[in-house]
Amino acid sequence: MEYFLELFLSGLTRGSIYALIALGYTMVYGIIQLINFAHGEIYMIGAFVALVVSGVLTIYGFSGVSILILAALIAIIYSAAYGYTLEKIAYRPLRNAPRLSALISAIGMSLFLQNYVLLAQTADYMPFPELVPEFAFMEPIAHIMGSAELVILITSAITMIGLTLLIKYTRIGKAMRATQQDMVMARLTGINVDRVISVTFIIGSVLAAIAGVLVGSYIGQINYFIGFMAGVKAFTAAVLGGIGNIPGAALGGLVLGLAEAMAAGYISSAYEDVFAFGVLVLILILRPSGLLGKAVKQKV
Amino acid sequence: MAENTQKLLEVRELTMDFGGLRAVDSITLEVCAGEIVALIGPNGAGKTTFFNCVTGIYKPTRGEILVHPPEQKTHKINGFKPNRVTAMGLARTFQNIRLFQNMTVLENVMIGRHCRTTTNILGAILRGKNTNRQERETIERSYELLEKVGLVHFADEFAKNLPYGAQRRLEIARAMATDPFLLLLDEPAAGMNPQETKDLDELIVRIKDTENISILLIEHDMKLVMNISERIYVMEYGKKIAHGSPQEIRSNPKVIEAYLGEGGGDA
């Protein structure tokens, strides 16, 4: 039973991370029907920036929670900036081009960003400082769940609740929903569609940055390639929940995380990645609309 | 409808549901050899959905679609894939033109010959006598069809560069290339000016007379419909509300009400 609980919480933790990244994918796809291949790289960049900042701060004598907060904040700002720039350069000019062009551009940007970080920093695995302190009150259940996991779960939950509130109750949230439903109409009602799309990318990037900081701190090391794997898995989660559907992305993330943890724990950990890919392939073949999505019939 | 003319298409109680929405409701319809039959009705009546059911794009929820190819036995084609339906002898055009934009006009028509030729991958690589013969025949036949619709001079032009009226005619030529015995035209005159419509009018009749192809067409242009159709079916909200000759339909109060103000004549 304890083993199960441990796996369950571990799965929930992973799932939260997938959910945070998946939200970025799903929001962008919902609004401009593009798979932002480079989104994983935004997550990776967030982690790297956090690493650099925390490294500098540590060397200059800061310590404790201040590092965590500053690193996270700066990582968020930078990821947002990268996301914004990415959209402006590689996607906006292609908004009216065939979908294949935008997809290829996205793949190109993904390659570019990966190698940019590789060249600017290093190909090696960089050790990531443990930014999240160990809480004393977690001591008794430390064998099931650690402090880091608790922080991840709570942070993710707060973030997702915040996002839901934003989408539901703010003006910009309404504008996002309107643009997702019908871009032309949204424009005609005076919504600045370009700005809405930029904001969508920025929000997605912020979430990815948070995930990056959390994961880096949890795993203890990062490298330029983590964006790819995390990106594919998060995308799987988004599709699983129904691409374009925000609660779906969260649900998909949790389901995928749990399933992966259970499979790794009870079957075999070597084939963990296959599992995610397998889920992805099966979903797209059997039920492309995902768990919460609606099947869209094409008008002939 | 003479009793001794052969029925080509027989649709019985066709119903199409999309979840809770009933787009087509128990439609019964026939097309006989040598006829031009029209299917009219206000927008959203379910006419294109009906076409899509007949041609295999949708599988009908209920009902039967029977085709009686000339000199062959009857087939029930519910749920057949569109390419099978076409191979049976029913070809269609689309309401929103669906040409192969980045291929030439001639090639668009040549695609229509696909289901009437058999060259496979090996044949394409080896280019034996049979392959070359089929290829030549395909090219010849396609040129002939372009002549028939008056598009020969556009043969090597990209389909996307054609003027609108020519694009519609190209769709018809392409459909004809499949050697159908029944042509289903979905709003062939949409967007055409009066002169183009008149030419189309003559073309359709010519097809019926000289090619031995019967026609079932969806149209909004009442002048065209009244001019060339022998029988007309009227649909509204998925149901058949009237059926008869042009004169009968013109004065049918239910039809007039359905169109609400358009009356029986439209230019």
Add this chain to the structure above:
Amino acid sequence: MAMISYLKSSLIAAVWFVFLTFPLMVVKVNTLKSTVEWRWMNMLWVAIGAFILSAVWRWAMERRARGSSQKESDDTDADKKPSIGHRLMADPKLYRPVLGLVIVLALLMPWVSEMYQVTIWVFALIYVVLGLGLNITVGLAGLLDLGYVAFFGVGAYTYAILNTRFGLDFWICLPIGGLTGALVGVLLGFPILRLRGDYLAIVTLGFGSIAKIVYENWEGVFNGAKGIEKIARPGFFGVEMDISAATTFTYYLMLVMVVFTIFVTNRLKDSRIGRAWMALREDEIACVAMGVDMAKTKLGAYALGAFWAGLVGVIFASQTTYINPASFDFMLSAIVLSMVVLGGMGSIVGVVIAALVLNLLPEYLRAFEDYRMLVFGAVMVLMMLFRPQGLVSNVRKTYTHSKKVHAEEANG
């Protein structure tokens, strides 16, 4: 005044990119030694580079916007006038001598270069064939396959296993590799027939990645991450060849393979099935409505594309004599895809040129090797923005037929 506007926007861009790249380009943290390296030179480079590039970018964007608005007004002219490239290809007097020269150079190359050079060319030619194979699936039929590397791996592992474990000869394994690739192509293609566009891309990406993971973990069959070694080189009537001779032999084999591939692809392109693929790509619904069997046609495209990959997979294994899963990752699929896209989807000449350029340039510009993938990525984006039709754009075949000839005879 336009100049000042350009200067202003370039300045803003430079500042923005300096800000953006600061933590990664300028700062380098060494946590082991607890030191920070501040690379201020990088900041200068970024500033200058961003300044210049932003001006170029803006100019290019404006040109692009003008180009597209012009296109809407005078459509036909742009298509009618063939580019220099097309005119070169069409005129026999021009292209025959060029082609002849290329052939002579290609044949003589191994005798005037070191083995190292020949090896580079062997790999470049392997990429050419991969590009041509994927060109069938993606370029002609429009099926976006991001997992092409899977078939390449299938071919390589088929030979590796059959050779090291069952002692089968290279020449027997060559067709087996191709056919196995084609078979896997059909098997994987079957469940994804109804998928399109983005979803198809992602699923095929998944297939490719699953293949690699299976190679890495299924020790029994594939020997896992250790790979398979001591794979035999191709033999020539039982004659023993040293590395240099074998490499040269493989080079000529690849030349034959490239010619073969071009020949077959060309024939397929101008055929009933080639047209069906293109129509399927243009508008699947209309294509099926015109009588084309979607399943058979698509599976044919997958099978044929996979066949070439399997074939050169065998040759690849025989050349390197050692394979491991690391060679068969997503990067390779991405590279081959970029070759097809950059060459011009469906264009044989374009893909060959793109493949050669993308593979040989990094080799000959060794100094820039590290930047290879970076440049790939950038080129992919830039091509999509400024020349989406690829190096060689789509030229459709014009057909001659008897009526036309008679009409001309009657008139002339």
